[in-house]
Amino acid sequence: MSDGQQGDSISEELHWIVERDMEKCSLCEVCTKSCKTGALEARIDGNVITIFFRAELCDGCGLCVQRCPEEASILTRIDGPIYATSARILSTSNLLQCLGCGAFFAPIRKLENILRHHPGMELVTSLCPDCRRSRMVVEVIETKRDVEGPALHKTGRKWSWKPVLGDDDPDGPPCPKP
Ligand code: SF4
Numbered sequence: 806m807s808d809g810q811q812g813d814s815i816s817e818e819l820h821w822i823v824e825r826d827m828e829k830c831s832l833c834e835v836c837t838k839s840c841k842t843g844a845l846e847a848r849i850d851g852n853v854i855t856i857f858f859r860a861e862l863c864d865g866c867g868l869c870v871q872r873c874p875e876e877a878s879i880l881t882r883i884d885g886p887i888y889a890t891s892a893r894i895l896s897t898s899n900l901l902q903c904l905g906c907g908a909f910f911a912p913i914r915k916l917e918n919i920l921r922h923h924p925g926m927e928l929v930t931s932l933c934p935d936c937r938r939s940r941m942v943v944e945v946i947e948t949k950r951d952v953e954g955p956a957l958h959k960t961g962r963k964w965s966w967k968p969v970l971g972d973d974d975p976d977g978p979p980c981p982k983p
């Protein structure tokens with residue numbers, strides 16, 4: 806029962822506590838996506854992402870610890886009642902803003918980790934996935950234009966590149982330039 810300060814206990818016997826090593830946690834959300842009970846939850850508010858933990862929902866399965874790529878998650882068994890009824894903050898980070906579209910797209914801590922493991926991937930830290938894809942498509946088109954000439958042919962639902970055909974070409978008239 807309650808001690809008059811903490812409210813009614815949720816479990817009388819034992820509970821589990823998940824903690825974070827903030828130096829290691831990149832807020833990649835692998836743990837929140839692994840948690841089947843809802844004890845771990847990531848919330849994005851504006852340009853900030855925060856991971857919350859609710860001890861009353863944790864069954865101690867340990868998946869969040871096993872799957873953490875940074876070994877930043879720590880699970881501890883507590884022999885005794887639990888009184889907590891509200892989410893506790895485990896880790897938090899600002900989100901980086903895409904230089905292309907202005908959207909907030911990834912935790913700064915996660916991008917710092919990527920650069921630590923893969924130096925030279927600055928593009929990943931400056932553009933969101935959508936803008937990176939768009940930029941790659943433009944680069945592919947520009948490269949093909951440089952290599953194969955200026956004609957862009959649409960065949961069915963796919964775009965393909967061919968040299969401009971001459972008027973006397975048996976395959977037909979040239980396609981319009983893009
Ligand atoms: S604790 Fe591990 S799995 Fe969870 S957000 Fe941090 S780095 Fe990712």
Ligand code: SF4
Pocket residue numbers: 821823839840841842843844845862863864865866867868869870880
């Ligand atoms: S131990 Fe299991 S239930 Fe508890 S927070 Fe981790 S994944 Fe969720």
